[in-house]
Amino acid sequence: MIEFSRFSYAYPTSTAPVLRDIEVAIPEGQVCGLVGAGGAGKSTLGYAAAGLIPHALGGDFTGRVTTAGRVVADTPLAEVVTEVGLVLQNPFNQISGAKYSVRAELAFGLENLGVARTEMVDRIDGMLERLQIAHLAERSPYELSGGQQQLVALAAVLVMKPRVLVLDEPTSQLDPAGSRLVFAALEELRGTGITVLLIEQKLEQLAEYADRVLVLAEGSVRLDGEPERVLADPRLPEWGVGTTRFTDAARRAAELGRWPAGRDLPVTLPTAVAGFTEALGETR
Numbered sequence: 001m002i003e004f005s006r007f008s009y010a011y012p013t014s015t016a017p018v019l020r021d022i023e024v025a026i027p028e029g030q031v032c033g034l035v036g037a038g039g040a041g042k043s044t045l046g047y048a049a050a051g052l053i054p055h056a057l058g059g060d061f062t063g064r065v066t067t068a069g070r071v072v073a074d075t076p077l078a079e080v081v082t083e084v085g086l087v088l089q090n091p092f093n094q095i096s097g098a099k100y101s102v103r104a105e106l107a108f109g110l111e112n113l114g115v116a117r118t119e120m121v122d123r124i125d126g127m128l129e130r131l132q133i134a135h136l137a138e139r140s141p142y143e144l145s146g147g148q149q150q151l152v153a154l155a156a157v158l159v160m161k162p163r164v165l166v167l168d169e170p171t172s173q174l175d176p177a178g179s180r181l182v183f184a185a186l187e188e189l190r191g192t193g194i195t196v197l198l199i200e201q202k203l204e205q206l207a208e209y210a211d212r213v214l215v216l217a218e219g220s221v222r223l224d225g226e227p228e229r230v231l232a233d234p235r236l237p238e239w240g241v242g243t244t245r246f247t248d249a250a251r252r253a254a255e256l257g258r259w260p261a262g263r264d265l266p267v268t269l270p271t272a273v274a275g276f277t278e279a280l281g282e283t284r
């Protein structure tokens with residue numbers, strides 16, 4: 001569970017609040033997507049959920065953030081990180097710098113948690129396999145590509161089995177095959193009770209994977225609801241958020257009077273196919 005209650009925040013160097021009056025409760029087990037233009041405050045909201053705010057970044061903070069049952073500001077960061085995993089937007093910043101191989105990097109957090117040796121090996125081997133990075137196990141994390149670093153950063157967080165996971169654009173440097181691995185790994189976590197805040201620009205995947213989507217603009221939540229509804233909202237461009245090609249095609253069809261009246265615009269392929277099939281009167 002992640003709960004923001006009347007939460008506002010400014011960095012020490014900010015001249016105006018970066019987040020304003022955020023009131024959002026993400027229940028246990030939910031996957032909540034977060035979209036917004038560059039600079040909207042998405043990463044900042046992720047830092048607040050994961051305790052970097054206020055513990056590492058300081059700043060002006062009002063309201064309350066509760067993550068995995070703990071009031072973040074009142075809980076030492078060392079304790080927050082035992083329950084909350086954060087994958088940073090830039091995977092290079094995630095590398096501990098203390099370890100010389102990917103395998104050691106994955107063991108780093110587990111050693112700190114005091115996980116038994118045999119279980120550690122099992123978890124690490126399983127995760128290397130699942131994210132198809134076993135061949136990188138003995139390589140230095142620094143000599144990997146951005147996409148490979150992104151998979152390693154995710155693996156290092158997932159082996160810790162966090163109750164809450166904050167993913168900041170975890171597929172930004174990955175090709176479609178790499179992105180599918182990430183989404184498949186997240187799909188496997190569904191039903192384990194893990195709560196996920198997923199910052200992601202790939203709207204089609206977000207619609208498929210998230211239970212709910214928030215739209216953030218200039219530090220405020222503008223929309224909050226079902227992915228298919230939120231991601232087809234005609235106001236998204238005003239807030240600097242793109243639309244999927246399916247929404248664009250259907251909107252064009254609607255302008256030409258060729259989209260079924262009263263049907264929501266689609267975000268994903270299946271809903272687009274259903275809508276166009278209906279529009280064609282199922283002539284076949």
Ligand SMILES: Nc1ncnc2c1ncn2[C@@H]1O[C@H](COP(=O)(O)OP(=O)(O)OP(=O)(O)O)[C@@H](O)[C@H]1O
Binds near residue numbers: 014038044045
């Ligand atoms: N460490 C920091 N110190 C001061 N200001 C910051 C810091 N990090 C971000 N900001 C500012 O806070 C605002 C929100 O930034 P944030 O990184 O949260 O946005 P974002 O939605 O994640 O953007 P992007 O899509 O580019 O990742 C921006 O104005 C940014 O310049």
Ligand SMILES: [Mg+2]
Binds near residue numbers: 043044089
């Ligand atoms: Mg960001």
